[in-house]
Amino acid sequence: LREGRADAWTDACHLAYARAAAAALDLHADLGRRTTRLLDVAPQLRGKDADTTISMLIQEDALAARTGKATSDRSSRRLFDRLVALGGVRELTGRSTFRLYGL
Numbered sequence: 001l002r003e004g005r006a007d008a009w010t011d012a013c014h015l016a017y018a019r020a021a022a023a024a025l026d027l028h029a030d031l032g033r034r035t036t037r038l039l040d041v042a043p044q045l046r047g048k049d050a051d052t053t054i055s056m057l058i059q060e061d062a063l064a065a066r067t068g069k070a071t072s073d074r075s076s077r078r079l080f081d082r083l084v085a086l087g088g089v090r091e092l093t094g095r096s097t098f099r100l101y102g103l
Contacts, residue, residue: 038083042088044082049079057102062102080099090103
């Protein structure tokens with residue numbers, strides 16, 4: 001490295017780390033808001049596996065509307081449709097089949 005270039009490289013690395021940290025904090029705040037919203041709409045759900053689904057949505061990045069332990073495919077899809085309508089989750093794929101849902 002030439003004279004003075006090492007400082008420029010170190011400064012660029014520090015700036016990149018700072019930008020990444022700021023982006024991570026923004027993502028954390030957004031996920032916190034979405035989780036709070038999901039927990040706010042949870043009492044309005046009537047499904048058999050609603051509590052299990054809510055906890056899985058909080059733990060996982062994305063979930064498919066699939067059969068739970070005590071629910072059918074149709075009731076699981078209706079539960080996720082209700083969650084989307086209430087603003088608790090988003091449909092991530094934009095497809096008509098095999099949809100994935102997440103915060």
